[in-house]
Amino acid sequence: MRLLSYFLLLMTPPSARDHPYLPLSVSLIIGGLLTAITTLMVGNWELKSAQHQFEEQADHLSQHLQSHLDQYTQVTNALGIFYKASDNVTREDFHTFARPWLKKYPEILGITWVKRVPAAERSVYEQAMKAEGLTQFKIHGENWQPIGQKSEYFPITYGEPPHIYQSYLGFDVGERDFLRPFLDKARDSGEIVATHTLPLLTGKNGFALFNPIYRPGTSLTTTRERQREFMGVVTTVYQLKNLLEKTLKDIPHYQLSFYLLDTSAKANNRLLLTFDGKTRTLSTPDQTQASYVVPLICKRLVDCERSLKVADHQWTLMIIPDVNLARLLLSSGIILLLGFSLTGLLVMYLWQTLAEKAHIEKLVTERTAELRQAKDELEIRVQERTAELQAANESKNELLSQIGHEFRTPLTIILGFIDLLDRDRTLNPQQQENLAIMRRSGEYLLSLFAEILEISRLETHKNALNLTSVNLHSLVNSVMEIVGIKAQGKNLPVVAYIAPELPQYIKIDENKVRQILINLLDNAIKFTDEGLISLRIISEDPEMISQSSPQITFEVQDTGSGISPEIQAKVFEPFVRGSTGKGAGLGLSIAQKLVQLMEGEITLVSPVQDQKGTLIRFHLPLMVPESTDVPQLEPIQQIIGLAPNQPAYRLLVMENQAENGQLLTQLLTSLGFQVQAASSPEQVIEICYDWRPHLIIIDTQISCKDGYQFLQPIKRELIHPHPTIIIGLTTYDGDFRTRSALASVCDETLRQPFDTERLLQKIGSYLGISYEYEICQSLPLDQESIELTLQPSSLEVMPLEWINAVYQAASEGNSQELYQLIEKIPPHNQSLLVAMTELVNHFNFRQIRKLSLLNGK
Structure with missing residues (x-):
């Protein structure tokens, strides 16, 4: 309060400070305004807080209800999937599948299979049901009334639990006029359909979900096709009150009341249920309770409506806020009273503040001067300390350098003499062990000091x-x-x-x-x-x-x-x-x-x-x-195109990745090949019979339903005027079945990533192609001795299997495997053994691959 008084005095114009009542008037005006503003802000904050809390609780309630409704929809969907996955569902199958759902969700009133029976099949259907042990079975209406001739019937064929549906087996659901539109909608749409609230067979009110079932393996793209192939519906029946009672048991006690409305129903039948949040009771409206009251707060302040989706149906959840307006007004009243009280106290303190103001101004001036002087002194001390630390650091580094020079000279001499003494073969084992200990200790001291100097630098x-x-x-x-x-x-x-x-x-x-x-x-x-x-x-x-x-x-x-x-x-x-x-x-x-x-x-x-x-x-x-x-490289041969006076070779590329296919196409085309690309087995077959390629390059990652069998007719039939060669590009980790399938259709398989030169060599080998070459860079100048010793022809003394194994090990960077292969070189080929060993020692796997590629087949 005193600070506020000081503020008011400082804000008073100098020309008016001599007026004794002006600060009092200013304090009263400002105090009243602040009180009013604070009261409004607190009231608004309380309202916003209550609104936010209500919306969080309402959202949680609606999400909780929606989650449970989705679970029940999933039960109906699971039954449909069960039917679609089975060729013939027997009564025992239906009982076995439906019973666990009823046990898991006891709020489900029943699960039925309603079969569509055309008029022409009615007699056969009834006889089949009697053959299952239902000797009195027949398609009937309400109270077992006979049904006349119709174009089709929808009798309850299976029903769970038996104690409810045993007496309703054969009841024609289509006899109830209010159910027929939902049956037709489910049949025509192919989706799960929810009914309005309706009287159930048990006499209670509830709703049902219809999941249409069609003949398996048929086309269902149009409404007419769905009507023709319609077999019936799987139905789950719910008593609404039981369903919500089970759902509301797991939700926090928010004390929120609500109405559950079916906005798509008629105006006098929209109210489904009411819930009293204080007593936690659900009520079903009677026939006369067709309307409901929407609170005023829902119309102007908060959004009380939430939507709930039940299959294709939509309900509205009207949630009644539990807002205590009296508490909100009380909080604002307290703030208002407190504000006026503080204003009064402010006026009382104001006169006392006038007397203290001059004294405070004097103290502030003195303290400011003291702080400024202390700040200046502190900055001087920091600068002095920083200079001292820098000087000490420089001295330390200089000292370490000097000590290092003085330390290394004698230690090097000591270690040298230790090595000299160690060469004396007259020393006994104890003396040799002592020398070894001395050497390790000296080397440790040397490495320790070197690391200390490195840290310092x-x-x-x-x-x-x-x-x-x-x-x-x-x-x-x-x-x-x-x-x-x-x-x-x-x-x-x-x-x-x-x-x-x-x-x-x-x-x-x-x-x-x-x-x-x-x-x-x-x-x-x-x-x-x-x-x-x-x-x-x-x-x-x-x-x-x-x-x-x-x-x-x-x-x-x-x-x-x-x-x-x-x-x-x-x-x-x-x-x-x-x-x-x-x-x-x-x-x-x-x-x-x-x-x-x-x-x-x-x-x-x-x-x-x-x-x-x-x-x-x-x-x-x-x-x-x-x-x-980079050091200049010495040349070896590289393929640049097809030699002249050769046939026009046609190559077909089938790649899983468009970029890889484009790369292969451009590469082969630039060398003089005629190339076409395909992205599917169908395109491969079409191009092969029309274009007759000499060779096909296929990416084995392309998935097709019959594996690689589509290539068998090409291998078997396209043999004139030349057989079609197939080269497969595979990965290192292909499974056994994939490798076996490839071996049955491919003349050659190359692992990816493949070497371009190796691929071209394979193509040339199978088609008898002659290439043109140019000089390219390979060996570094610092390996002139290897270049003079090791040429592509040097590997011709080794078997073809050995050369291919060398190429594969170099491609994988497997130096251990290369060393084992080098050991197989005969002793009289010492120059080859030394040169290959040198390449492996320098990890020159690329040169090894190029040399083995020129000799491999």
Whole structure:
């Protein structure tokens, strides 16, 4: 209140401040206005709150009711599906299927099968029912009255539960005039139809859902066809009051009353049920209660109506809000009274405030000056402290550099003499073990200090990037040589894989990437006692390589004991070590900082599988160097077209993906082939008989109902003037049946992604085609020795099966398989063995594929 008084005084014009009653008048006017505005705002807020609460409760009520009504509709739909899926439903089948639904939903009054019986089949139908044991069965009307001749009848054939429908079997539902329109509507529409509220066979009021059933395997596209094939309806019958009583048991006690209306019924029969939210009772209106009262609040303030859908029918839920207007007025009255009271108190305090105003102004001036002086002093202290910290940091870095120089010189000498002493064969085992301990300790101190210096450089941002064009395979090979010695000491295999889609040359900081990989692999070897260490270099999405911002992913995985969750939270912090206490705890910290320096991201997953092992993955931007930065390549032959003076070869392409089909078509057309494309088996057959292609290339992913049997007539009949060759393009993971089906119709199958040169070689082999070639780039200049030693003709000394196996292993990047195949080269072909081994060591799988392709068939 005092703050408000100060505000009023400050807002008073200087020329009027000498008037003793002006602040009092201002306070009374402002206080009255604020009180009125606040009262209106509170009243409006209370009303909006009550409105929002009502709408939430009303929506929940209507959604709850709709959900239950949908469940009952699903029961009717399930019965229809049961009939449509069965060739002949017997009485026992109907009993078996319907009984669980009645048990699950006891509010369902009954489930019946109402069969359509044409007049000509009435006698046969009645005899069939009598043969089932219903000796007194006949189609009848109300109270077993006989029915005269009609064009068709709709007797109740099956009914559940039996104690209700046993006496109504044979009753012609069509005899009730008010049901016939719903029967006709269900028959003509083919959809579930809900009736109006009507008197049931049991004498109670309710409604029914009709689900039409048609003869299976017939066309139902038109109304006439549905009328002709109509067999009858599956009916579920509900007593409305029982249904809602069951539904309302599960809903919160909102104390909302409502009317349930059938707006499509006649005006005097629209009110279905009323519900009193306070007593929680449902009432069925009598014949005289045809109207209902809509509260005034529903007409002006809130939307009280909600729609409920029952099959094709729509009901209206008129919900009566439980709004206490007296409570709303009371809240506003309290606010009004409180506002005037505060205004009076404000006037009382106003005179006292005038006396204190001058004193407060003085205090504010003094405190402001003090705060300004304190702020200036604090800024000076911060600047001084920052300068001190920078100086200390520079001193620390300078000291570390000096210590590093002084530290490395004697330690290097010590390690050198240890190596010299270790060469003395006169040392006994104890002395040799002592030397080994001394060497490990010295190497540990050296690596520890190197990592400390690296951390210091990274923290002071003095570690700049040096991006160069790097041979990815050579980089991996050098890293494997470094860590391989330590891994051999523990008998741990270390394997590497480079995705074939990655370029051979990338632009990175080679030293930093090598340091990261060595640190990660060193950690993996250190904490793994058995199993396997793997290095994988992949692209998360091969299609992104050609995009503007691709990434290359490096993964190092081991089968060690893993890292506990507690350590994982801080594993990238300096000097954090695992439970084994091995290492200095700097390797991962340095790796993270180097990755971040290269604008990458590093993550850790542990355990990986079988509750053990660790996977460390880091992503770096993938930059492909310009062609001028990459070493020039030496030439080999590449197909550029068909040789002259040859027949016009016709090829048919059937591809699942339009883009792949377009690519194959353009490729083959550019080489001189005549090419047509097809997208379906029908088009293939039509083109084959009209155009007579020499060869068909088919994508095995195309789905057709008879598998690949549509190709059998082509293979069997189109043999003159030449047989039609079929080449299938399949995937690695096709199942056995697919492979067997392909083998029965295809002359050759190639795995996707296929090599273009290999596909062309296969086409040329089957059709006897001669190609024209041009010189293309293949081998890097730094492998001149391999080029001189290894030519395509060098592989001719090996069997065809061996060459094909080499091509397949190179396509999959399987270096282990390639090493095993190289061991099969005879000893007198030493130059071939050495050259192939060198290509595998440098992960040059592309060159291996090209060389084996030129010799494979």
